[in-house]
Amino acid sequence: MILKKLFSRRKEEYWWMTIAVPLVAILLALITGVIFIKATGRSPLKAYKLLFGSSGLFPSPYWKNHFAEMLLSSSMFISTGLAFSIAFKGGLFSIGAEGQFIVGGIVAAYFGYAEPFAGLPTILHLIIIFIMAMAAGGIWGAIAGWLKTKKGIHEVITTIMLNWIALYLIEDWLVTGPMKANISTGISGTPYISATAKLPNILPGTRLNISFIIIAAAVFFTWFLLYRTTIGFEIRAMGYTLVFGMEAPKASGVNVNRRIIQTMFISGAVASLGGSFIVLGILFQYPPVFEGGYGFDGIAVALIGQNEPVGIFLAGILIGALRTGATSVQLAHIPKTFPSIIEGLIVAFIALQELIRYLIMKLIVPKRSKSD
Amino acid sequence: MKALEVKNITKRFPGILANDHINLSINKSEIYSIVGENGAGKSTLMKIIYGLYTQTSGEIYVFGEKVKINNSNDAIKLKIGMVHQEFMLIPRFSVTENIVLGQEPKRGIFFDRKTAVKEIKEISDRYGLKVDPLEKVENLPVGIQQRVEILKVLRRGAEILIFDEPTAVLTPEEAEDLFKTLSFLRDSGKTIIFISHKLKEVMAISDRIAVLRRGKLQGVVYKEKTNKQELARMMVGRDVVLEIPAALVKRGDTITSVRNLTVKNNRGIVGLKDVSFDVHSGEILGIAGVEGNGQAELIDALIGFTKPVSGSISLSGEKVKSINPHNMRERGMAYIPEDRKRRGLILPFRIKDNMIMGQHNKKPFSRNGILNDMEIDSFAEKKIEEFDVRPRDIYAKAANLSGGTQQKVLLARELSIWHNFILAAQPTRGLDIGAMEFVYKMLIEEKKRGIAVLLVSLELSEIMGLADRILVLYEGEIIGEKKPGETSEEDLGLMMLGLKKKEKVV
Structure with a gap:
């Protein structure tokens, strides 16, 4: 009955555009990439072979390892991508994933090494860590939401400022002050987390841990939240009526201010997952200087994924794959930043999505209508 | 002489036949109205003529010559101009800048502002369309903005002017001004195509009227030889009850009461001053007034969008302590907003x-x-x-x-x-007669069920037909209360304009 209903449901006209547009953008980016490589006198074929051969997307001699690394880094991109899209669906343009990510990371590190928790069983210890990290990231996001509703300050401004506040609080104070590891251990940054705080491995012989399973669950949760709950219903209603000052949901009795703060909280909590993953599964401490950028890459991931949870999942894997394959392009005498150029191009073409949509319509649609 | 002819125009959208073999022949210097319900195909036909759509089949002749119009630039070259329902103006630009945008007079590579201003003054004098060429568009009322749109079209040399529901955004006075402009343009040799579904307006200004229904041309009639009833029948395809049937219902308890309500608008100006009234079960209370005399402030306070400066609102016989939309809804308010796209639907x-x-x-x-x-x-x-x-x-x-x-x-x-009170703000704005009839029927139905209804409307005929009592708002105050049987539209009109002294309010 439910299955029948699902399949009989009338699809929107041109629903496939949501899938076609990003695919065309990716294709155009790869083609443009060819021009770049050609221009520097190297072999595009060799470059792409190396890039995708070691990206983890396709079978190769060291596939298992590449595959694991790909999923490991994808988890972080998916987390910040989801965070951006949750806020975006509610009509909020949050640039705060970067700050929420590191806030999540530092809190995860603290509860990872702090004495009273070190003896707990792994599951319990991890649950406590994640709750704390998500609460902290969530609050970091909610502050921006609160400032918007109470003082009318645009979230773009506040989230950017909160990113810097988080960065300086952590790097210039916590990591070099109260949370600094004991000098005698010779460690810089925070102490290492206890063994019970490390994310369990799920593919022996690689670094792959449960972060990917957690993020897959988060993707499902986000979809469920947005499309199956009353909160998501209201969030989408707000986003759709942004240009009208969200008046229609307001007039229907939706407490828009409360929802804005909640949406920013959820968004921040999801972004903090990524920070927890990197601390609990890769670095095992909060380092003195953090190589950031996941928050901003998340915006790109959300754009490529058309702000839909499943799209973000796939886009996150793509970006993870490009990063994983990045080092090996050097064998073709191409700098390892080349995949970032591809990323940039994809985003640029996504920004031209109206044009792509128009061209697809011009090319495909008239033929279809003639044939029927 | 024929200004515009369309022959056998058909436009097919996936699943819909929007225009079905339409033939029209429009004379030079006439006001030719095209009426029809929403979705009858009027706009589609106009978009074809203006080059925004391409017809599936059929031909277009402009001043006797067969033409192909692929885009709006083609239309402009053929001296066809369109005044859109939603203005395409840049608010921060001056009137002159808006009008010349795209075809600016130049001196070398620079914009020649002086010549532009002079030119705008000239056209505006020639057609009696008074505007201040240097004023910023954002500071102008809607009626004047529309004038700017018309000037823009005229400056591009349009001989055939299409007006797509131009009165939808205007106040009654602004509409009057527009009609004068249209007649003047006609008398100076322009051809006017007027799209509307308001029969009163169409009967007031047209020379000939074409009626569309479900994509088909039902007929073309001379204004002198027709009447509203006939047009309505042609539009809807059956007899329409334009008169609103009286519904006698015994007035019940007070459901909603407003006491000494004073409200500031978003510019910080007091828009509603010390207003008090009750709405009873089984009663429709009408609020009449010229737009901008406190209606918006009253509605915003009632639905809970703005907190009143002073005064109180009681719903279901209970004073609402914290005024916000959620609380108003919980206490039984249904709301039909005047702008359904903005406040009603998502x-x-x-x-x-x-x-x-x-x-x-x-x-x-x-x-x-x-x-x-x-x-x-x-x-x-x-x-x-x-x-x-x-x-x-x-x-x-x-x-x-x-x-x-x-x-x-x-x-x-x-x-x-669940509701026992309906706040209906211009519930028929932009609707065709069929839909209007439906709304009236629903409101009367609700009244019979014992619901209290507050009807805020700019259409006097609507208020006269539906309301049991009428309050007149003028400059934020209630200046009179009338029963429809004891007053006339003229009488109310004078009160609305503040020309009658304040009467004692019961």
């Missing part, structure tokens, strides 16, 4: 989503915060049947529905939420 949402907006968090539509699609679907299916929403497709997006259908969806939703 356009990208489907019909089914819009149907439950506001009660989505109540059983059976959701349980513990999780939506129940089965219940939502069966509710929406039932409602589109009951309110005759076409298409009968609960997955259709609200944005793709005609104005009348959108209003039906809105009514279906608002009237299915």
